[in-house]
Amino acid sequence: MREKIGRLFVMFLLVWVVSGYFFEFGFTFLPGAVNTKRIMAVIGVIAFLVRTYREKSLRLSRIVFFSAFIAIIFSAWCFYSMMANDTNDITYVTYIKSFTIWLSGAYGVTSILKRYHGYCNLKLITDYLMIASVMQCILSQMIDHIPAFQLFVDTYIEQTQWFLHEINRLYGIGASLDTAGVRFSCVMLLMAHQVATNKWVTDKGWRLMLYIMSFVVIIVLGNMIARTTIVGAVLAIAYMLMALGLTKHGSLTYRQLRFYGVLIGIVVLAVVICSILYNSSPDFRHSMRFAFEGFFNWVETGEFRTDSTDKLNDVMWIWPDNFRDWMIGTGIFGNWYYSTDIGYCRFVLYCGLIGLGIFSFYFIYNGLILNKKYKNFWLASLLIVSLTFIIWIKVATDIFLLDAILFCVDGDYDENGNEIDWNAPEAELET
Secondary structure (H helix, E strand, O other): OHHHHHHHHHHHHHHHHHHHHHOOOEEOOOOOOOEHHHHHHHHHHHHHHHHHHHHOOOOOOHHHHHHHHHHHHHHHHHHHHHHHOOOOOOOOOOHHHHHHHHHHHHHHHHHHHHHHHOOOOHHHHHHHHHHHHHHHHHHHHHHHHOHHHHHHHHHHEEOOHHHHHHOOOOEOOOOEHHHHHHHHHHHHHHHHHHHHHOHHHHOOHHHHHHHHHHHHHHHHHHHHHOOOHHHHHHHHHHHHHHHOOOOOOOOOOHHHHHHHHHHHHHHHHHHHHHHHHHHHOHHHHHHHHHHOHHHHHHHHHOOOOOHHHHHHHHHOOOOOOOHHHHHHOOOOOOOOOOOOOOHHHHHHHHHHHHHHHHHHHHHHHHHHHHHHHOOOOHHHHHHHHHHHHHHOOOOOOOOHHHHHHHHHOOOOEOOOOOEOOOOOOOOOOOO
16 A cells, blocks of 8 residues: 555656646746756756766767757748847747757656656656646646635746736646647647557546546636637547548447547536536636637627637738748747737748748658657647647747657657567556
8 A cells, every 4th residue: 555655656746747847837936047847958968968878879869860950940040030130039049949958858757757667658658748737727726716725836836927817817837828728739639649549548448538538627627728728629539530430331339439438428527517617606607708718609699709819810910011021031029029929920020931931841840750750640740730830820839849758758660660669568557
């Protein structure tokens, strides 16, 4: 019993390690430049140096090296745009620095997981990211409804919560606004991949139930934090339905029946619980109407719209007004200078179509590499890449933190395309 409790405690700490990388945050008692992402990056560098010393050789992945090379080209182009326009906006001039920090942090996370489990494959990292995401969703409700807990978090955790209070938005510990929505979306795509391709998940009803329940929690509570979550939810649901759809003969297999039975049952239960809370709790009603504003407007007015989409459509599609700026940009990105959040507009205005093209190729290349690294991953990699380009309609961000951690996780194929037999035990979070 004591050993079991100890194992649970260690795994709880490991969930926080993964969450600290994926949902980074700072501490009020440390310098502002220190946050959990950078701490994991330092651990990653140390782990890499230790491995290099033990193996007496410096091993660098060619595929990751080429990804870094594209990031350097993008940074160099942004530097040229900045210099050509005589500005001092280095937002993406230092992108290679962000690349290095994310990759080092990912290596630190996977090194810690391998140290404890003996391996770190796609199933294991998906489980940890799923639990971390559900934890963030629950934390957001605790912070919103328990004043003492909110005071504790705000006292010791630095995540610009003053701004979140000002705009009245829910937040977890490191999870807030569109950034959280994008990362929830990434996790749901990985979860959908496991449900669609991993029989270990679907062969046992309780495992499938755990995945679907977590999926529903992230959709409902995650949307209360950031409505961007719905993008990943739609892509993930489409993935599962395409992968577990009707057979060629138009009949359902037992595996498909199990999936649809669990999915429908949990969705019905979630609808009942949400309906009860919606009618009994004003706070929950407010959060639900924010999270699914478009659907409420569609039911009540017949028009699917939200305040944020109205702003995007009315005032935020701002483009350069001359050929030179279209090509190389104006060298200005930060401080909301052009009063737009739209990623495409901000990138074109900052570094032009050429810079946007380089950055787009970078994510396409990363997606192709992931497709070659894992079995049956082509649809997942396509949707991960698509997520980037869809999100840019709403906000300027990227999902390299996901690419980075998937680069560091044990793959199914080596760089030459040869299948690898890891002979590792099943990646189950045993309790």
